[in-house]
Amino acid sequence: MDRLRGMNGTVHGGVADGRPSLARDTDMCEAILALSGTTNGHLAAQGFATLARRTGTGFDGLADEHKKITFADTQARPVPVTTSPEWSGSETGGRRYSAFTINVEHRKPWHTLTGRQHFFLDHDWMHEAGEALPIYRPPLNMTVLFGEPGIGEGGEQGITVRYLTPHSKWSIHSEYQDNLLMLTLSRGGPTIWMSPADAARAGIRDNDWVEALNRNGVVVARAIVSHRMPTGTVYMYHAQERVVDVPKSEASGRRGGIHNSLTRLMIKPTHLIGGYAQLSFAFNYLGPTGNQRDEITVIRRRSQEVDY
Structure with missing residues (x-):
């Protein structure tokens, strides 16, 4: 919030008194970039620390805590994002994104009932639809x-x-x-x-x-x-x-x-x-x-x- 106040200025009066200003379109862009772990390395590092406590696995070295992408950066050139727990792939060290590399290499559990990849969905609605296992469905007519x-x-x-x-x-x-x-x-x-x-x-x-x-x-x-x-x-x-x-x-x-x-x-x-x-x-x-x-x-x- 302090960093956003320095970039956008501060609201004076009203319900947002003391908060970072969102008066301009660029102010909103800066807020979005500042509040996402993919563009604010500090939040990514904080997120990985929280994830490590929840899962019992380590994610050291994945987040670039000091990397921050601003709106001006995106105007100048395409900018690679930082590795973040918001996504399942790693881009650390210039690596190209590939889904689920954090799950495989850092043993982060999948977001499933078992914590593993699985194909059988044991739910009444899935059984009723005949889709408890992957099947082919033709395109709709x-x-x-x-x-x-x-x-x-x-x-x-x-x-x-x-x-x-x-x-x-x-x-x-x-x-x-x-x-x-x-x-x-x-x-x-x-x-x-x-x-x-x-x-x-x-x-x-x-x-x-x-x-x-x-x-x-x-x-x-x-x-x-x-x-x-x-x-x-x-x-x-x-x-x-x-x-x-x-x-x-x-x-x-x-x-x-x-x-x-x-x-x-x-x-x-x-x-x-x-x-x-x-x-x-x-x-x-x-x-x-x-x-x-x-x-x-x-x-x-x-x-x-x-x-x-």
Whole structure:
């Protein structure tokens, strides 16, 4: 708190009297960075000390107690975060992040009922759903559920395809996609990957502007036509935000969306199990999930004269 007061200034009067100011957007950014163990090494070291007492294992040397990342640091260049108990991987010594290395190498128990990795979930709801052990579930039928056109339907006016949003290839985690290096490695804007067969049926050529539309929203992007894509499926890599080369949509008249404009959370009963070891809600870890293989979209070639 003292460090934040020195950076942001102090509030005078009111309910926040004496607290660090959050009056500016940069003040809020500094507060977020100061209060996370991944960007404030002091908090990471404190967290590992608490974790060591709880688990009876040691985490010495993982946290860089003196490392502090400020908002100015993130503006100057991409900055690696510090190793923190908020995550399960180690980046100490310049190591690249790999999940669960702290569990394996420092014997931190997994957040499960047994403290170990396990595949059998002995819970009444999981048994009722037939999912006590990992099983295959086919993608949902969006035609039956929501009246969407069937996969493969269409032609020159657009083709219906399965819509997937894999982890981004051209950003650094989910940020810095507008970094010059990232822009140089990519096409410098939103893209949707599709197969030559699907592209030919819809009259789409590589680098054409296209629109993807379903009951949830619309996306405007350039088509990447690649033999590496299976027929019937398109990719839009995630974290392509509306900050670089996103024109307005012909369908909506608004700026043409992001990767999540076409997706929505859909809840199944097993997502609502609570208070049961790892089946307890934790933001970003367990809860209603993105539906990675279920969503579909109609994708069509649009006017190549775009308006921003």
